[in-house]
Amino acid sequence: MNYDYIIVGAGFFGATVAERLAEKGKKILVIDRRDHLAGNAYSYTDEATGIEVHKYGSHIFHTELDEVWDYITKFTEFNDYIHTVPTRHAGKLYPMPINLDTINLLYGTNMTGEEAEEFVKKEAEKAGITDPKNFEEKGISLVGEKLYTTFLKHYTEKQWSTDPKNLSADILSRIPVRYNHDNRYFITAKHQGIPKNGYGKIVENMLNNENIEVRLNTDFKDIKDQIPATAKILYCGQVDELLDYKFGVLPYRSLRFEEERTTNTLGCAVINEADAEVPYTRAHDYKYYQIHQPEVINQPECIICREYPANFEKGGEAYYPINNDENEALYQKYVAEAKTKYPNLILGGRLGAYRYWDMDIAIKNALDLAAKLD
Numbered sequence: 001m002n003y004d005y006i007i008v009g010a011g012f013f014g015a016t017v018a019e020r021l022a023e024k025g026k027k028i029l030v031i032d033r034r035d036h037l038a039g040n041a042y043s044y045t046d047e048a049t050g051i052e053v054h055k056y057g058s059h060i061f062h063t064e065l066d067e068v069w070d071y072i073t074k075f076t077e078f079n080d081y082i083h084t085v086p087t088r089h090a091g092k093l094y095p096m097p098i099n100l101d102t103i104n105l106l107y108g109t110n111m112t113g114e115e116a117e118e119f120v121k122k123e124a125e126k127a128g129i130t131d132p133k134n135f136e137e138k139g140i141s142l143v144g145e146k147l148y149t150t151f152l153k154h155y156t157e158k159q160w161s162t163d164p165k166n167l168s169a170d171i172l173s174r175i176p177v178r179y180n181h182d183n184r185y186f187i188t189a190k191h192q193g194i195p196k197n198g199y200g201k202i203v204e205n206m207l208n209n210e211n212i213e214v215r216l217n218t219d220f221k222d223i224k225d226q227i228p229a230t231a232k233i234l235y236c237g238q239v240d241e242l243l244d245y246k247f248g249v250l251p252y253r254s255l256r257f258e259e260e261r262t263t264n265t266l267g268c269a270v271i272n273e274a275d276a277e278v279p280y281t282r283a284h285d286y287k288y289y290q291i292h293q294p295e296v297i298n299q300p301e302c303i304i305c306r307e308y309p310a311n312f313e314k315g316g317e318a319y320y321p322i323n324n325d326e327n328e329a330l331y332q333k334y335v336a337e338a339k340t341k342y343p344n345l346i347l348g349g350r351l352g353a354y355r356y357w358d359m360d361i362a363i364k365n366a367l368d369l370a371a372k373l374d
């Protein structure tokens with residue numbers, strides 16, 4: 001236990017801080033209670049098919065930040081995958097986010113971009129909602145009843161397991177609508193792709209440093225009594241769990257993944273399911289991320305994963321924090337308590353911060369933190 005830092009969590013946040021501090025000559029122990037590196041971004045190669053399976057749902061790397069891209073590409077090459085997501089409604093696929101083709105397909109029209117913009121504006125005005133009181137009213141006020149009901153209502157209902165009328169209007173600041181044929185999902189991304197050797201390998205490369213020791217299958221609670229007072233701890237887990245849930249459970253939404261090996265391919269990487277009758281929100285056909293390996297895509301086999309939103313229970317997989325004023329106050333209460341109980345402990349990562357972060361933001365925040373630590 002002769003380490004300068006104990007880092008709890010081998011996801012992108014913990015791995016980035018570990019790598020940066022190790023380069024400064026610090027001795028680091030990285031632990032994770034899972035049996036693999038890379039946290040929720042973890043992927044592994046299925047031996048029978050060569051398909052890279054994203055264990056916790058599709059992960060597409062995308063960023064607007066050159067600093068993050070320059071950093072992460074020291075540890076991996078990316079392919080040229082550009083993410084697009086069709087949404088299924090009544091058996092037909094529509095581009096998502098909504099673009100000119102989505103509108104023309106849904107309304108059976110042949111409008112130009114200008115005509116469609118004018119049309120959607122009128123559809124939105126039709127409802128006469130000037131002061132939306134909830135998610136549903138906001139959605140209708142932005143794009144009109146039909147586009148909202150078809151593409152947002154049921155999808156949102158499934159995601160949150162509640163009627164969108166019960167959700168705050170603030171969740172929905174805008175609905176992106178493109179009055180052209182652009183169907184790229186991450187339209188502002190300067191860089192994007194899928195790591196050619198998978199996410200597990202990136203983190204393995206990051207932690208391959210003589211100053212870093214890694215212990216998997218190791219929970220913080222198993223080692224906390226052995227940590228010397230001189231070592232600093234970076235804790236990338238849930239703060240409520242760290243403090244034995246003494247003020248209650250921080251609320252999250254969770255997911256359940258169902259995998260199937262089949263020859264019945266989707267023909268693309270992801271399809272969103274907009275309709276209420278389909279209980280899952282997304283289906284993934286992982287092989288379509290491997291555009292640098294046509295032999296993988298062109299084989300008959302595929303691994304389809306269906307993603308079902310689920311309620312979160314204490315001890316389950318915490319995926320999406322439910323950020324509202326009440327939960328933020330509870331989180332801050334835990335942060336204050338953690339400072340008192342563990343003066344040498346820093347909370348980090350998406351779980352420690354009780355925030356949803358994409359991978360690039362987790363890495364950016366970790367780079368910023370590591371620059372401040374000595």
Ligand SMILES: Cc1cc2nc3c(=O)[nH]c(=O)nc-3n(C[C@H](O)[C@H](O)[C@H](O)COP(=O)(O)OP(=O)(O)OC[C@H]3O[C@@H](n4cnc5c(N)ncnc54)[C@H](O)[C@@H]3O)c2cc1C
Binds near residue numbers: 010038058220255
């Ligand atoms: C379904 C889904 C899809 C996503 N898709 C994308 C995407 O396409 N693109 C994108 O950029 N981002 C995506 N993300 C976000 C991405 O997963 C996160 O940005 C990333 O995982 C954050 O890394 P992290 O290190 O903060 O947390 P994590 O990856 O969650 O790592 C935290 C680690 O800490 C470990 N840990 C926690 N508590 C303890 C303990 N007590 N003892 C030991 N170990 C512990 C956990 O086992 C875990 O491995 C997605 C997230 C979800 C939920």
